[in-house]
Amino acid sequence: MSEVERQVRIFDTTLRDGEQTPGVSLNVEEKVEIARQLERLGVDVIEAGFPIASPGDFAAVQAVARQVRGPVIAGLARAVKGDIDRAWEAIREAERPRIHTFIATSPLHMERKLRKSPEEVLAMAVEAVRYARSLTPDVEFSAEDATRSEPEFLARVVAAAIEAGATTINIPDTVGYTLPAEFARLLTYLREAVPALAEVTLSVHCHNDLGLAVANSLAAVQAGANQIECTINGLGERAGNAALEEVVMALRTRSDLFGVRTGIVTEQIYRTSRLVSSLTGVPVQPNKAIVGANAFAHESGIHQDGVLKDRRTYEIMTPESIGLPKSRLVLGKLSGRHALRQRLQELGYTLPEEEFQRTYEKFLALADRKAEVADEDLIALVEGEVVSVPATYELEYLHVASGNTTVPTATVRLRRGEERLEEAACGDGPVDAVYRAIDRLTGVHTRLTEYSLKAVTGGKDAVGEVTVRIQDDGQVFIGRGASTDIIEASARAYLHALNKLLYERSRGAR
Ligand code: KIV
Ligand code: ZN
Numbered sequence: 001m002s003e004v005e006r007q008v009r010i011f012d013t014t015l016r017d018g019e020q021t022p023g024v025s026l027n028v029e030e031k032v033e034i035a036r037q038l039e040r041l042g043v044d045v046i047e048a049g050f051p052i053a054s055p056g057d058f059a060a061v062q063a064v065a066r067q068v069r070g071p072v073i074a075g076l077a078r079a080v081k082g083d084i085d086r087a088w089e090a091i092r093e094a095e096r097p098r099i100h101t102f103i104a105t106s107p108l109h110m111e112r113k114l115r116k117s118p119e120e121v122l123a124m125a126v127e128a129v130r131y132a133r134s135l136t137p138d139v140e141f142s143a144e145d146a147t148r149s150e151p152e153f154l155a156r157v158v159a160a161a162i163e164a165g166a167t168t169i170n171i172p173d174t175v176g177y178t179l180p181a182e183f184a185r186l187l188t189y190l191r192e193a194v195p196a197l198a199e200v201t202l203s204v205h206c207h208n209d210l211g212l213a214v215a216n217s218l219a220a221v222q223a224g225a226n227q228i229e230c231t232i233n234g235l236g237e238r239a240g241n242a243a244l245e246e247v248v249m250a251l252r253t254r255s256d257l258f259g260v261r262t263g264i265v266t267e268q269i270y271r272t273s274r275l276v277s278s279l280t281g282v283p284v285q286p287n288k289a290i291v292g293a294n295a296f297a298h299e300s301g302i303h304q305d306g307v308l309k310d311r312r313t314y315e316i317m318t319p320e321s322i323g324l325p326k327s328r329l330v331l332g333k334l335s336g337r338h339a340l341r342q343r344l345q346e347l348g349y350t351l352p353e354e355e356f357q358r359t360y361e362k363f364l365a366l367a368d369r370k371a372e373v374a375d376e377d378l379i380a381l382v383e384g385e386v387v388s389v390p391a392t393y394e395l396e397y398l399h400v401a402s403g404n405t406t407v408p409t410a411t412v413r414l415r416r417g418e419e420r421l422e423e424a425a426c427g428d429g430p431v432d433a434v435y436r437a438i439d440r441l442t443g444v445h446t447r448l449t450e451y452s453l454k455a456v457t458g459g460k461d462a463v464g465e466v467t468v469r470i471q472d473d474g475q476v477f478i479g480r481g482a483s484t485d486i487i488e489a490s491a492r493a494y495l496h497a498l499n500k501l502l503y504e505r506s507r508g509a510r
Contacts, residue, residue: 006226006259006260006261006471007225007226007260007261007262007263008221008226008228008251008260008261008262009044009045009201009203009226009227009228009262009263010042010043010044010045010227010230010244010247010248010262010263010264011043011044011045011047011074011203011205011227011228011229012038012041012045012046012047012229012230012232012244013036013047013205013229013230013231013232013236013241014034014231014232014235014244014276015031015034015035015046015047015048015049015064016048016049016050016076016206017045017047017229017231017235017236017241018231018232018235018236018240018241018276018280019031019049019235019280020236020237021235021236021237021240021280021282022026023281023282023449023450023469023476024235024280024281024282024478025475025476025477025478026060026279026280027056027060027389027500027503027504028056028059028060028398029389030062030279031048031049031060031063031064031458032060032063032067032068032155033275033279034232034275034276034279035048035064035067035068036067037268037271037272037275038068038070038071038118038232038272039068039069039070039071040265040268040272041264041265041268041269041272042262042263042264042265042268043071043244043263043264044071044072044227044263044387045071045072045074045098045227046064046068046071046072046073046074047063047074047075047076047100047229048060048061048064048065048073048075048090048091048238049064049075049076049084049090049223050075050076050087051075051076051077051083051087051089051090051091052075052077052078052082052083052086052087058086058089058090058328061073061075061081061087061090061091062089062090062091062093063363065090065091065092065093065094065097065401066093066094068094069094069095071096072094072096072097072098072138072401073091073094073095073096073097073098074091074097074098074099074100074140075087075088075090075091075097075098075099075100076100076101076102076408077099077100077101077102077128077130077132078101078102078103079101079102079103079124079125079127079128080124080128081128082133083101084099084101084128084131084132084323087099087100087101088132088135088136092136096138097130097133097136097138098136098138098139098140098168099135099136099138099139099140100139100140100141100142100170101129101132101139101140101141101142102141102142102143102144102170102172103121103124103125103128103142103143103144104121104143104144104145104174105118105121105125105143105144105145105146105153105154105157106144106145106146106148107148107149107150108145108148109144109145109148118153120269120501121157122153122156122157122160124142125141125157125160125161125164126160126161126163126164126485127164128141129141129164129165129166130164130165130313132165132241132316133164133165133166137167138167138168139165139166139167139168140156140167140168140169140170140201140203141161141166141168141169141170142169142170142171142172142205143157143161143169143170143171143172143299144172144174145172145173145174145175146171146172146173146186146405147171147172147173147174147177147178147182147183147186147214148174148175148177149187149213151186151189151190151193154158154171154186154190155189155190155193155194158171158190158194158197159193159196160192162196162197162200163196166200167199167200167201167236168200168201168202168203168205168227169187169197169200169202169407170203170204170205170229171187171190171202171203171204171220171225172204172205172206172207172226172229173204173205173206173207173213173216174205174207175207175209176206176208176209176212176213176238176239177209177210177211178206178212178216179210179212179216180212180215180216180218180219180318181208181219183204183216183219183223184219184220184222184223185223187202187204187223187224187225188223188224190202191223191224194498198287201226201227201429202224202225202226202227203225203226203227203228203229204216204217204220204225204227204228205206205229205241205242206227206229206241206242207219207236207237207238207239207240207241207242207348208238208239208240208241208242209238209239210234211239212240213230213234213240213242213243213249214234214239214243214246214250216242217242217247217251218231218247218251218258220342221251221258221260228242228247229241229242230242230243230244230247231243231244232244232245232273232276233245233273233276233277233282233284233288233291234246234288235276235280235282243289243290243385244264244269245269245272245273245289245290245291245322246289246290248262248264248266249289249290249317249321249322250271251264252266252317252321253316253317253393256300260269260397262480266321266323267320267321267323267348268320268323268324268348269290269291269322269323270291270322270323270324271323271347271348272484273290273291274379274383275383278383278480279478280478281450281468281469281478281480283452283454283467290293290322290323293345293350296315296319296324298314315489322481323348331363331367331378332367332371332372332373332493333364333367333368335367335373337356337360340359340360340363340378341356343375344356344359344378344382347375347378347379347382348439349382351382359381360381362381363378364382366381366463366483366484369461369484370461370463370484371461374456374457376456376457376463377457377463379456380456380463380465380482381463381482383480383482385408389499389500389503390499390503391495391499392416392498392499392502392503393414393415393416393438393441393442393495393498393499393502394416394495395412395413395414395415395488395491395492395495396413396415396420397411397412397413397422398411398413398434398487398488398491399411400430400433400434400487402429402430402433408426408427408428408429408430408432409424409425409426409427409433409435410424410425410426410427410430410433410434410435410436410437410487411423411424411437412424412425412437412438412441412491414441414442414495421441422441423440424437425437425440430487431451431487431490434487434490434491434494435448435490435491435494438491438494438495438498442498443503444472444498444501444502446470446471446472446498446501447470447471448468448469448470448494449469449470449471449476450467450468450469451466451467451468451469451490452466452467452468453465453466453486453489453490456482458459461484462484463482463483463484463489464482464483464484464485464486464489465481465489466480466481466482466486466489466490466492466493467479467480467481467493468480468490468493468494468495469497470494470497470498470501472501475501475504477497477498477500477501478497478500478506479492479493479494479495479496479497479498479499479500480492480493480496481493481494481495481496
């Protein structure tokens with residue numbers, strides 16, 4: 001196969017390592033929603049979770065395995081039988097299941113964490129791979145903390161894992177310690193020391209502690225890696241993992257240098273990034289490469305002039321190539337259902353009739369307040385409709401009195417089925433007053449641990465998007481709400497999180 005044809009597989013671990021981002025917690029429905037989008041994005045492997053970690057994780061991996069077709073579905077397991085059994089149980093109904101088993105190989109991890117000798121670790125790796133292979137033909141083995149391992153010992157473990165039946169060998173830079181040239185040297189050494197590596201997939205998994213996860217992954221591709229593990233928006237433990245969108249667009253934009261291709265439908269990148277940000281509640285920084293709000297914005301006069309004359313002067317890739325919406329059609333209150341449906345389809349959203357109807361009603365209400373509805377507003381509306389759980393409570397009416405010399409007061413009316421419930425409350429500010437009224441109405445008292453507000457577009461009539469995190473019994477629930485009225489957006493976000501909490505409680509009660 002020529003260099004130009006070499007395919008690099010994209011292994012997405014947003015639902016596993018990405019979910020290890022502090023403060024992130026996704027329910028089963030949200031994980032399935034993300035997995036379906038990853039399928040549209042064209043990833044080769046979805047690591048859906050760590051089934052032994054919790055019953056919730058198990059249920060999510062199983063749901064993804066049952067419902068998502070196309071990509072390989074991987075479940076993570078430590079190199080012990082109990083983990084492997086649980087992972088297999090969760091993924092066995094997948095069209096293409098993979099067991100991903102791992103054990104640490106660095107002196108520090110073996111001595112201090114595992115309290116095992118190198119020989120014991122090697123034996124555990126072999127046994128785990130052999131056992132996993134008895135369950136499924138697709139087995140990945142990872143040598144955790146590989147970049148701080150003794151290269152000779154690492155090579156022995158890798159050779160033994162292949163011998164035991166591993167079909168993918170993953171070399172993780174678990175703590176984001178290595179540098180690109182050094183990582184490339186390690187992979188080159190391993191390929192020479194373990195000729196059998198040529199017969200399996202050589203994968204890398206880089207963390208971003210020194211901001212080098214993407215650079216290290218790209219260096220690995222040049223050194224022969226043919227699978228990259230990464231996450232959407234670079235989510236993950238601590239400083240995160242290699243960002244999928246950056247790795248993929250670097251490989252594509254500099255294909256002259258890399259001579260490889262991926263199966264990623266790059267036009268789905270922006271939508272995937274938005275969805276993950278919205279469901280995890282982790283915002284994308286404005287200057288983030290590829291998917292940040294400023295990634296294709298040109299501020300200085302010289303740059304604007306250049307771009308107007310020829311975009312290539314200051315753009316190395318097109319916004320269209322990542323599916324960034326560019327308004328060609330401005331929607332307003334006279335735009336009909338047809339125009340809205342068409343624009344949504346252009347943005348990649350084909351909604352079922354009921355969901356479309358709700359979005360259309362929200363669109364009309366928005367267009368009443370805002371003369372021109374931008375693509376970003378529409379995305380916020382649609383994603384506000386991605387109600388991942390049944391809404392026990394819905395906001396019907398909200399009135400707030402606030403000012404610099406008044407005690408903020410809120411009156412809130414909620415609908416619960418056919419019932420209408422109304423309450424008033426005072427607070428430290430208008431949002432606090434609304435949240436207190438909602439707490440009284442629902443009888444649910446939680447801890448609000450985070451509140452953030454961002455304007456979706458520019459201008460005084462911009463749609464405000466509120467994200468909240470509430471905590472109940474150690475569990476975190478994230479809620480989002482969008483409206484041109486930031487108090488209403490705040491109420492919607494809070495109710496969204498509360499509805500998720502109530503849904504979770506009702507499931508627990510079953
Ligand atoms: O960072 C790491 O080493 C991991 C392994 C489990 C692959 O996430
Ligand atoms: Zn990791």
